[in-house]
Amino acid sequence: MIPLKRILLVEDNPNDAELTLEALGEHNLANEVTWVHDGEEALDFIFCRGPFEDRTCNDLALILLDLKLPKVDGLEVLRVVKSDQRMKLIPVVILTSSREERDLVDSYKLGVNAYVVKPVDFKEFMNAVEELGVFWALVNEPPPASGKRAR
Amino acid sequence: MPRNANNKPTDTEAGIEPRTERQIALLKAIIKVFRETPGCEREEDVARICLKAAEELTGSAYSFIGELNPEGLFDTTTISEAGWKACRIPVEEALHLIKNMPSRGINRIGLREGRSWIINDPSTHPDATEKPPGHPPIDSFMGVALRYVGGITGMIALAGKQSGYTLADQEDIEALSAAFMESLNRRRAEKQVNELNAELNRHVQQIESANRELEAFSYSVSHDLRAPLRHITGFVELLNKHDQGSMDEKSRHYLQVISEASRKMGTLIDDLLAFSRMSRTELQKSMIDFNVLVREVIGELQGQEQDRPIDWEIAGMPVMEGDSAMLRQVFRNLVANALKFTRPRPAARIEIGAVTDAPDETVFYVRDNGVGFDMKYVNKLFGLFQRLHSSEEFEGTGVGLANCQRIIHRHRGRIWAESTPGSSTTFWFSLPKQGEV
Numbered sequence: 001m002i003p004l005k006r007i008l009l010v011e012d013n014p015n016d017a018e019l020t021l022e023a024l025g026e027h028n029l030a031n032e033v034t035w036v037h038d039g040e041e042a043l044d045f046i047f048c049r050g051p052f053e054d055r056t057c058n059d060l061a062l063i064l065l066d067l068k069l070p071k072v073d074g075l076e077v078l079r080v081v082k083s084d085q086r087m088k089l090i091p092v093v094i095l096t097s098s099r100e101e102r103d104l105v106d107s108y109k110l111g112v113n114a115y116v117v118k119p120v121d122f123k124e125f126m127n128a129v130e131e132l133g134v135f136w137a138l139v140n141e142p143p144p145a146s147g148k149r150a151r
Numbered sequence: 152m153p154r155n156a157n158n159k160p161t162d163t164e165a166g167i168e169p170r171t172e173r174q175i176a177l178l179k180a181i182i183k184v185f186r187e188t189p190g191c192e193r194e195e196d197v198a199r200i201c202l203k204a205a206e207e208l209t210g211s212a213y214s215f216i217g218e219l220n221p222e223g224l225f226d227t228t229t230i231s232e233a234g235w236k237a238c239r240i241p242v243e244e245a246l247h248l249i250k251n252m253p254s255r256g257i258n259r260i261g262l263r264e265g266r267s268w269i270i271n272d273p274s275t276h277p278d279a280t281e282k283p284p285g286h287p288p289i290d291s292f293m294g295v296a297l298r299y300v301g302g303i304t305g306m307i308a309l310a311g312k313q314s315g316y317t318l319a320d321q322e323d324i325e326a327l328s329a330a331f332m333e334s335l336n337r338r339r340a341e342k343q344v345n346e347l348n349a350e351l352n353r354h355v356q357q358i359e360s361a362n363r364e365l366e367a368f369s370y371s372v373s374h375d376l377r378a379p380l381r382h383i384t385g386f387v388e389l390l391n392k393h394d395q396g397s398m399d400e401k402s403r404h405y406l407q408v409i410s411e412a413s414r415k416m417g418t419l420i421d422d423l424l425a426f427s428r429m430s431r432t433e434l435q436k437s438m439i440d441f442n443v444l445v446r447e448v449i450g451e452l453q454g455q456e457q458d459r460p461i462d463w464e465i466a467g468m469p470v471m472e473g474d475s476a477m478l479r480q481v482f483r484n485l486v487a488n489a490l491k492f493t494r495p496r497p498a499a500r501i502e503i504g505a506v507t508d509a510p511d512e513t514v515f516y517v518r519d520n521g522v523g524f525d526m527k528y529v530n531k532l533f534g535l536f537q538r539l540h541s542s543e544e545f546e547g548t549g550v551g552l553a554n555c556q557r558i559i560h561r562h563r564g565r566i567w568a569e570s571t572p573g574s575s576t577t578f579w580f581s582l583p584k585q586g587e588v
Contacts, residue, residue: 013378015378015382015385015386016378016381016382019381019382019385019386019389022389026392097374097377097378097381118381119381119382119384119385
């Protein structure tokens, strides 16, 4: 069995992070979740640089991204990820603090894959994940015709 | 009219000609004033054009304009080009001398009395005063009082006509000065209008920027309030799951209260956000079939009321222009209110309609036979967070009607209500008609 890919949680608020980790953990999601606190740390992690130089790269199944972040904000992280040829394939789910932020055309323009409203409700999270078609990355079942899959 | 044998004009008739010429010259001068002064940057430039025209018209050597200042002293405001040329006093000294002069001497006679005056022998006039050295010689003089807005405060003075001034000169300058006053007053009025407009614009901008700040404030407060709130609800929920029978009845009750209170606050924040968002978004106008819109709204809301009969009456809904999403929100709020406040009634009756025969507006109404409210509180009805019923009686945050009012005002309409407690309530709102089909 190949190891499950990793979920990256980018969230500056420890309470929100804890609630999200609880929601994911409660449902026995087997993926390893890495929690980083700001946009800069997120980019370092995603691109395996700085303090994350030595980690195994290209292991991300999903990025859960808050929009309001210290240093580099969520939209900027999204922009950098989506303009990189390799990284743009990683699905990004924006964590919004209200449904209102669905109005943020900006993140759509930058190619965000889905939204989940905080606090992260596991059902809503799985719905978003299903929409993305990255279910397989989380439950470790290869999708049908995965070779041809164009996300 | 007497004619001589050769049928040539007599002397009397010939005398008409110079008079006609004078009139033409006067007209030309007046036209010149009206034509040239609107382009002037300063009032002084307007005055110079008029002085030059007056000098030419009368054959004067020089001229000036002056007025009484608020201290009652005399300011010479403009000296003609020819006047400055004839002046032998150094300019700086002259500029000082001509301001704040005591109002006396021959110059001021007519100014005091508000009439024109001619003095062709100033040297022997009893009112004559000594001129400072270098002052242009005054051997003949004519003054015409100027009627500014609000009264006579100034004069135009001409001097140095060799043959002396005549009544004809006086009439000419009176006419010319009327044209001068007209352009000057108009100019001052325009300036005042411009200043008032600029001030108004400044105020509008201040209000707009205050408004934007307020919107940004309420938006960010709503968002920032949300974070701790969802932590409260999130962790209460975790605590509930974590419990596994270790908590007693009372503790569980406390948690339930915390839970409900946070949910309530969540609704408040949502409503506040919707309210602030509504004022930030532009109106998206389109033609709306209100019959369809109202039936859709009823369809949405009726689902929650299946256990009781409601007698709906919908009449005369027009097709007209407006922001469909916002006006849907208005009907949703008004109909939801009607449903809410008829809940204690065994037979609820809700009428929705429109009065379309007024020339400039269409008036919509939503009437119910619900509990109603005391009209003495009617001025509170549309205020943000204002409620006329306790939340035990009827739930609500007090944002709905504030929202309705804002939407209707943004459509340039009016909204009001009438109620008889215990019997009926009618909400009215109007939309201006320009967009109706």
